[in-house]
Amino acid sequence: MMYSEKVLDHFRNPRNVGEIEDADGVGTVGNPVCGDMMSIYIKVEDEKIADIKFRTFGCGAAIATTSMTTELAKGMDLDEAMKITREKVADELDGLPPVKMHCSNLAADALHEAIKDYRKKKGEIMD
Numbered sequence: 001m002m003y004s005e006k007v008l009d010h011f012r013n014p015r016n017v018g019e020i021e022d023a024d025g026v027g028t029v030g031n032p033v034c035g036d037m038m039s040i041y042i043k044v045e046d047e048k049i050a051d052i053k054f055r056t057f058g059c060g061a062a063i064a065t066t067s068m069t070t071e072l073a074k075g076m077d078l079d080e081a082m083k084i085t086r087e088k089v090a091d092e093l094d095g096l097p098p099v100k101m102h103c104s105n106l107a108a109d110a111l112h113e114a115i116k117d118y119r120k121k122k123g124e125i126m127d
Helices: 005-012 060-073 086-092 098-121
Strands: 025-031 036-045 048-057
Touching: 005 060, 025 098, 036 060, 036 098, 048 060, 060 086, 060 098, 086 098
Parallel strands: none
Antiparallel strands: 025 036, 036 048
């Protein structure tokens, strides 16, 4: 299985690793089939992602895609960040092997869940 240099770089040197203690929104997703679990934490100011961190337990592709997702989302307004797709993440990493595409799907989902959590806490989304 071949990974691009960007995937290897984000795996070896992941950006925005960690947790935000008083996060405005947290999104956690997992894939029981492969065992990947990821959480994304966001801090929001003026409807923009002012800070973003992640914790991922999984394969190299899962770590790389979560790292890239946080890089893409940082500084974006929330509506724009909700449009980040698994294809966008994979493209930014110069592609992923087809069997690893589910990993980038998880990263985008975790970001979307963090934004939904933030909006729910603000009363914008009802269950």
